[in-house]
Amino acid sequence: MIRSxxxxxxxxGCTSSGSAVLIxxxxxxxxxxxxxxxxxxxxxxxxxxxxxxxxVIVYPEGTFYSQVTKEDVKEIVSxxxxxxxxxxxxxxxxxxxxxxxxxxxxxxxxxxxxxxxQKRVALRNCGVINxxxxxxxxxxxxxxxxxxxxxxxxxxxxxxxxKESGLRGRGGGGFPTGLKWSxxxxxxADQKYVVCNADEGDPGAFMDRSVLEGDPHCIIEAMAICGYxxxxxxxxxxxxxxxxxxxxxxxxxxxxxxxYGLLGxxxxxxxxxxxxxxxxxxxxFVCGEExxxxxxxxxxxGEPRPRPxxxxxxxxxxxxxxxxxxxxxxxxPQIILNGAEWFASMGTEKSxxxxxxxxxxxxxxxxxxxxxxxxxxxxxxxxIGGGIPDGKKFKAAQTGGPSGxxxxxxxxxxxxxxxxxxxxxCMMGSGGLIVMDxxxxxxxxxxxxxTSTVDESCGKCTPCRxxxxxxxxxxxxxxxxxxxxxxxxxxxxLSHYIKANSLCGLGQTAPNPVLATLKFFxxxxxxxxxxxxxxAGVCKDLLRYKVIEDKCKxxxxxxxxxxxxxxxxxxxxxxxxxxxxxxxxxxxxxxCKFGAIVKE
Amino acid sequence: MKSLAELAAIREKMKDKVVIREGSGDVRxxxxxxxxxxxxxxxxxxxxxxxxxxxxxxxxxITVTQTGCIGICQFEPxxxxxxxxxxxxxxxxxxxxxxxxxxxxxxxxxxxxxxYTISAVNA
Numbered sequence: 001m002i003r004s005x006x007x008x009x010x011x012x013g014c015t016s017s018g019s020a021v022l023i024x025x026x027x028x029x030x031x032x033x034x035x036x037x038x039x040x041x042x043x044x045x046x047x048x049x050x051x052x053x054x055x056v057i058v059y060p061e062g063t064f065y066s067q068v069t070k071e072d073v074k075e076i077v078s079x080x081x082x083x084x085x086x087x088x089x090x091x092x093x094x095x096x097x098x099x100x101x102x103x104x105x106x107x108x109x110x111x112x113x114x115x116x117x118q119k120r121v122a123l124r125n126c127g128v129i130n131x132x133x134x135x136x137x138x139x140x141x142x143x144x145x146x147x148x149x150x151x152x153x154x155x156x157x158x159x160x161x162x163k164e165s166g167l168r169g170r171g172g173g174g175f176p177t178g179l180k181w182s183x184x185x186x187x188x189a190d191q192k193y194v195v196c197n198a199d200e201g202d203p204g205a206f207m208d209r210s211v212l213e214g215d216p217h218c219i220i221e222a223m224a225i226c227g228y229x230x231x232x233x234x235x236x237x238x239x240x241x242x243x244x245x246x247x248x249x250x251x252x253x254x255x256x257x258x259x260y261g262l263l264g265x266x267x268x269x270x271x272x273x274x275x276x277x278x279x280x281x282x283x284x285f286v287c288g289e290e291x292x293x294x295x296x297x298x299x300x301x302g303e304p305r306p307r308p309x310x311x312x313x314x315x316x317x318x319x320x321x322x323x324x325x326x327x328x329x330x331x332x333p334q335i336i337l338n339g340a341e342w343f344a345s346m347g348t349e350k351s352x353x354x355x356x357x358x359x360x361x362x363x364x365x366x367x368x369x370x371x372x373x374x375x376x377x378x379x380x381x382x383x384i385g386g387g388i389p390d391g392k393k394f395k396a397a398q399t400g401g402p403s404g405x406x407x408x409x410x411x412x413x414x415x416x417x418x419x420x421x422x423x424x425x426c427m428m429g430s431g432g433l434i435v436m437d438x439x440x441x442x443x444x445x446x447x448x449x450x451t452s453t454v455d456e457s458c459g460k461c462t463p464c465r466x467x468x469x470x471x472x473x474x475x476x477x478x479x480x481x482x483x484x485x486x487x488x489x490x491x492x493x494l495s496h497y498i499k500a501n502s503l504c505g506l507g508q509t510a511p512n513p514v515l516a517t518l519k520f521f522x523x524x525x526x527x528x529x530x531x532x533x534x535x536a537g538v539c540k541d542l543l544r545y546k547v548i549e550d551k552c553k554x555x556x557x558x559x560x561x562x563x564x565x566x567x568x569x570x571x572x573x574x575x576x577x578x579x580x581x582x583x584x585x586x587x588x589x590x591x592c593k594f595g596a597i598v599k600e
Numbered sequence: 601m602k603s604l605a606e607l608a609a610i611r612e613k614m615k616d617k618v619v620i621r622e623g624s625g626d627v628r629x630x631x632x633x634x635x636x637x638x639x640x641x642x643x644x645x646x647x648x649x650x651x652x653x654x655x656x657x658x659x660x661x662i663t664v665t666q667t668g669c670i671g672i673c674q675f676e677p678x679x680x681x682x683x684x685x686x687x688x689x690x691x692x693x694x695x696x697x698x699x700x701x702x703x704x705x706x707x708x709x710x711x712x713x714x715x716y717t718i719s720a721v722n723a
Contacts, residue, residue: 003650003664005620038647059621060663084633084666128621138607139614147604261601269602 002040004081007057009127011046011213012206012245013367014053018070019043022054025070029077039081045214047127049114051366052092057127062108066092094365094386113383114365119346121354122170122207122330123370126214131249134256137217143262145333146221149228150270158229159185162332164340166352171197171288171325172400172429173505174351174418177332180322183312184230187320192232194223195297195316195323198239198246199281199288202401203452205432207356208326210368212239212246215330216253220263220276222329225336227274230322234275238293241280250278285402285456289504290323292458303460304504325430327356347373351417359385361434362392373417377407380416381435392437396520400429402449402456403509405516406442425516427509441538442521443528447475449513453506464507467498471511480541483529492518533600540584543599549574551596558588558597619660627662627707629653632678634669640676641695642666648696649679652703662707675718681706690718 008014008023023041030036047055052066056076063086065076072090079085094113109115120126129136137143149158163178184192196219200208212219223235239247254276257263265273279297286292287302294316296302315321331353335343344352351373357380360366364386371380377397381387388394396406405426407414414420418428436445450472459465474491477483495511502508518525527535534542547558547567554572559565566582569575577588577597589597601607631637631646649664670678675692679702682688689712691702698716705713714720 001647001651001654002617002620003646007621038650060665082633083635083638083668084631085668129618135610135614136618138610139618141611143601143607144611147607151604267601268604 002038004039005042005059006039006081007042007044007059007127009045009047009053009055010043010131010245011050011126011210012243013046013050014055015245017053017067019054021070022056022068022073025073026077029074030081033077033082035077035081042130043132044129045126045131046123046210046368047109048118048123048210048368048370049092049365050368051364055127057109061086062110064092064109064112065090113386114367114369117375117379117384118370119354119372120370121334121343121346122211122327122356123214123368124334125218126210126368129215131214131216132252134217134253134260137215141337142217142333143221145336146224146228146262147268149225149336150268150272155185155229155231158225158336161335161340162229165335165343166340166347166350167328167331167335167343168351168418169325170327170331170355170430172403172427174428177324177328180312180324181226181230183310184232184320184322187313189320191234191317191319192230193316193319193321194226194230194232194235195290195294195311195321196223196235196237196329197288197290197293197323197325198237198243199293200240200243200326200430201283201285201288201456202403202430202432203449204360204434205358205401205430207358207368207431209243209246211326211330211356212243212250216246216250217257218333219250219326219329220253220257222332223276224263224267224274225332226322226324226329228272230320232320232322233273234277236277236279236297236316238279238281238287238297240283242283247278247280254278284458285452286458286504286506289506292504293323294321303458304506306503327431348415348417348420350419355416355428355431357431357433359433359435361398362388362437362440363435364389371416374415376413376415378412380433381412385435388435388437390437392439395436395438395440396442398434398436398445398449398513399432400427400509400512401432402453403427403505403512404429404432405512406436406445406520408520410520425519427512439536439538441479441534441536442517442524443475443479443534444536444538446514446517447472447479450475450510453510457506457510461501461503461507463498463501464503464510467494467502468507468510470494471498471514475514478525478528479534479539481528481532481539483525485526485529488518488522488525488529537599543584544579545577545582545584545586545588545597545599547575547577548596548598551594553594553596555593557591557593561587561591563587616654616657616659620663626684628682629662629664629707630667630680630682631664632668632670632676632680633666636669636673637676637678640673640693642677644696645677645679645694645699648699649703652700653707656703656708658703658707672718675721678718691716692718692721 056065056068159182167177168174281287287296292302292304311321356370396408398406454468457464552574559567566578677694679691
C-alpha cells in the first residue's frame with residue numbers, strides 16, 4: 001500500500017542537473033530500507049523552479065527539496081521517509097512572514113513565494129503527474145473534455161465556448177482562438193488539418209517544451225477537440241529536434257492514446273476520426289512562423305509564403321488548417337471542462353486567463369511561472385522571481401525575444417496583458433521574460449537580438465535579408481564609438497522600413513528590440529555617439545582602463561597579470577596602462593587589492 | 601475507447617493513486633515515526649491507516665503523514681489526528697487493530713475513541 005509519493009522532476013532543466021541519477025539512487029535506498037512497497041517514485045515534468053534543480057517533492061506533506069544531490073537521497077530516505085523527520089537543510093523555504101511565524105508549519109511547495117501567487121492552468125499537470133502514464137492523466141480528468149465534446153456538443157458549440165472564453169493565441173500574436181477556429185470551420189474541404197506549433201525558438205523561452213514534457217496528453221486532447229470543432233481529421237505537431245525529451249514523451253503519449261482508442265477511428269463511438277503525427281524541425285527560427293512551418297511540414301525548405309490566402313483557407317498541403325501554439329492548446333481542455341465563464345473570470349478585460357513566462361536573466365528564481373493576466377511586472381520580478389541578485393538595481397525586462405521589446409524600470413507597475421504591452425511598444429511574445437540589471441547596456445542588448453534575426457532570416461525577402469544586416473552594421477558602428485547622431489535617425493528610418501515591407505512576422509518584428517531600446521534608452525545611444533562612452537561599461541571598444549594614482553601602491557601585481565604587457569611602472573610607484581595595448585580583459589581589476597584600477 | 605463509462609472507470613481506478621499529491625485533506629492523521637515510534641511498532645500502524653482509509657474511500661479527505669518524535673516515547677506508537685476547527689486528538693500505544701477502530705469510529709463516525717487517547721492512559 002502506497003503511503004507517500006516522491007516526485008522527481010524529469011524535465012530538461014533538472015535532467016541536466018542530474019535528476020536521472022537521483023531516481024536510481026532513490027530506488028536503491030528505498031529497497032535497502034524495505035520501503036519499496038510503501039513509497040512510490042514518480043518522474044514528472046517541470047516544476048518551474050529550474051534554477052534550483054534537481055527538484056524533489058514528497059507528498060502528502062508537499063515538502064519541497066531543492067538542489068538535491070545523490071548523497072542527499074540517503075538522508076531523505078532514512079530521515080524523512082523512514083522516520084518522518086523532514087530534512088530541513090534541503091527544504092526550499094523562501095516564504096512570507098506569515099508562514100515563518102508559524103513555527104509548527106511544515107513548509108510546503110504551495111507556501112513558497114514562488115508558487116503562492118501563481119495560477120496554474122496550462123501547467124496544471126506539470127510536476128504533478130507522470131507524463132509517461134496516460135492513466136495518471138486520465139485520473140486528473142484527462143480526456144474528459146474530449147469525451148464531453150464528442151458526446152454532448154456540436155462543433156459550433158465548441159467554437160462558441162472558445163470564443164466566449166476569450167482565449168487568445170499564446171504564441172505571441174494574441175489572435176482570438178475561437179475566431180481562428182471558426183474561420184477553418186467555415187471552409188468546406190475534403191480534408192482539413194490541425195497543426196500545433198512547438199517550434200519554440202525565442203532565446204530563453206521554454207514553456208512549450210515544459211508542457212510537452214510534463215503533460216503531453218493535454219496537447220493531444222486539445223488538438224482532437226480542435227479537429228472536431230473545425231472538421232479536421234488529421235493533426236501535426238511540429239516540434240524542434242532540439243527537444244529530445246519532449247519528442248520522446250509525445251511519441252509515447254500518441255502511442256498510448258492510439259492504444260486506448262483516444263486517437264484513431266470512431267473515438268467514443270461518435271463517428272469522429274482523428275490521428276496525430278509528429279514532424280521534427282531542424283532548428284530554423286523562421287519555421288515558428290505559421291506559413292513557413294507548414295511549408296516545412298510539407299517537406300520543403302522552411303520559407304514563409306505571402307498571406308492571404310490565410311491557412312484557414314489554404315494551409316497545410318493546400319487545405320484549410322488551424323494552427324495554434326502549444327500553450328494555447330494546453331488551455332483548451334480546461335476551458336471545455338470548467339466553462340468559458342470560469343476562464344473569462346481570470347485576467348483583464350481583453351486578455352483572459354493566465355500566461356506562462358520563462359523567467360530568466362538577472363533574477364534569483366529562474367524558471368517557469370504561470371500567472372493571471374494583469375499581474376504587474378513588479379510582482380513577477382520582486383515577489384515571484386525573488387528580486388535581482390547581488391543588490392543590483394532593475395533596469396529593464398525584455399519580452400518576446402528577438403521579436404519583442406523591453407519594459408524599462410519606470411514602467412515596472414505595468415499590468416502585463418496583450419494590450420498594455422502593445423501600448424508601450426512592447427509585445428507579449430511567446431513568454432520569454434529576461435530580466436536585466438543595471439550592468440546591461442541596452443544598445444548591446446538590441447545588437448544581441450538583432451544578431452540572432454540576421455542569422456535566422458530565411459533570405460526570401462529583401463527587407464529582412466539585407467535590411468537587418470545593414471541595421472546591425474549601424475549598431476556596430478555605434479557600439480564601436482564611430483557612430484553619429486545621424487546614424488541614430490537612420491536606424492529609426494530603416495527599422496520602420498523593414499517592419500513595413502518584410503514578408504513574414506520574422507522581418508516585421510525584427511527591428512522591435514532596436515526601436516524599443518531607442519524609445520526608452522535613447523540617452524544611452526547618444527552617450528555612445530557623443531561622449532563615446534558606454535554608460536553600463538559593456539561595449540569594449542568604448543572602455544578605458546585607468547589607474548587611480550592616489551590609490552596605487554605600486555605593488556606590480558597588475559603588471560604581472562596583464563597578458564599583453566600593457567601596464568608599466570616602477571615598484572612602489574603608481575603604474576600606468578597603455579590603452580593602445582590594452583585588450584580590456586579585466587584581469588588587472590580582479591588582481592588589484594587596492595581598488596586602484598577602474599574602467600570607464 | 602468507445603464510451604465515457606470506460607474513461608470514467610479508468611479515472612476512478614487511478615484517482616486514489618494520485619489524490620495523495622493534492623495533499624490538502626481536511627483531516628490529517630500524523631503518526632510518530634522516530635526511532636522510538638518505529639521500535640514500538642509504528643510502521644504497521646501507519647500502513648494500516650493508509651490501507652483502511654483507502655478501503656473506505658476517504659483518501660481525498662484524509663491525509664496520512666508521519667512526523668518525528670513527539671517526546672512521549674513511553675506511549676509510542678503515537679498517532680495524532682488534526683481536524684480543522686477541532687482540538688487535536690492524541691492516541692497512544694496504537695496497534696493496527698486499534699487503527700481500524702479509530703478509522704471506523706473517529707474518522708468515519710466522528711466519535712473520539714476515548715479509551716485510546718492520552719488522557720485515558722494518563723488518568
